[in-house]
Amino acid sequence: MNTFKTVVNSIAASAFGVFMAFGSAIAADFPTREIKLVVPWNVGGSNDISARLISKILADEGVTVVVDNVAGATGTIGMTKVANAEPDGYTIGMGTSSTMAMIAQGLTPLKNDQFAPIARVTTDQLLLLVPKGGPVKDVDGFEAMVKKNPGKISIGTPGSNNLNHIFAVMTGNVVNSSVVTVPYTGGAKVIIDLAGKQIDAAVLKPSESKAQIDSNMVIPLGVFANERIKSMPNIPTFKEKGYNVFPYGPLVQMAYLVAPAKTPPEIQEKLIAIFNKAIQDPRFKAASEDGGARVDSLTGKALGAEIIAVTNTLSEVGKKVFSEKK
Structure with missing residues (x-):
């Protein structure tokens, strides 16, 4: 029995060695x-x-x-x-x-x-954006609008139950109000509807909205972060405006x-x-x-x-x- 086990173990070890050698050979040429x-x-x-x-x-x-x-x-x-x-x-x-x-x-x-x-x-740091020509021009104005219209202000996000969605909800929570979150299958679709005024606001990455910001189609109101974005230094953070969007810790x-x-x-x-x-x-x-x-x-x-x-x-x-x- 011991001899049989020894043979089996030897075969297994040899097979493993061949497998590892084969894997290493494949890795050496990767990718083909x-x-x-x-x-x-x-x-x-x-x-x-x-x-x-x-x-x-x-x-x-x-x-x-x-x-x-x-x-x-x-x-x-x-x-x-x-x-x-x-x-x-x-x-x-x-x-x-x-x-x-x-x-x-x-x-x-x-x-x-x-x-x-x-x-x-x-x-990435995330931004709250609104369409150009809308009723608000800054974070304080937006939060006042949300507080005055609970459950009526729509915020578009790429996907749902994610960080964008969390921050959208927090824009209502920080003034003891609520918003309507509108999930999309990607940021590109969100920014199109935002620029077209199909939604009231959006939570997006700077890279998803920079072209529309530069074209003056949308306005960035605030950054969901503790520091301003290096390439967008004029956009204030929610923190410096007095709104705590990180009540449970940083994200x-x-x-x-x-x-x-x-x-x-x-x-x-x-x-x-x-x-x-x-x-x-x-x-x-x-x-x-x-x-x-x-x-x-x-x-x-x-x-x-x-x-x-x-x-x-x-x-x-x-x-x-x-x-x-x-």
């Missing part, structure tokens, strides 16, 4: 074909813009990345496609704080452990790249090297920062720890904010 990058939002939004710029930068390095927009269910349809993809490194996805918010609140079967963290793309809006969880470690490392290099490229950093986003270098396990921490915070904040929704 195009990589699909699933963006779980519509074309034209900030995440789509970032993905396409990364794709362009990597094309200069000889790496082909094809952006696949799979919108719906606050990003979870596209991220489910990533979680269920072949774990060979050729399908990755762009998760966001919306992904974490849906996971945190149990609104999707997805779990963070279905993904292997690759690299953070950006962190981080971010976008990040992940692969399916069972992607071999060697392939994960290649993906980290490939994509983090593109994210740190001066062209990507300059474009992102001009659009009001921040770029750092957070990858692999460190990114995974950040994802868990933000998800845990969103779990607590989401319960409190949405339970108070009037």
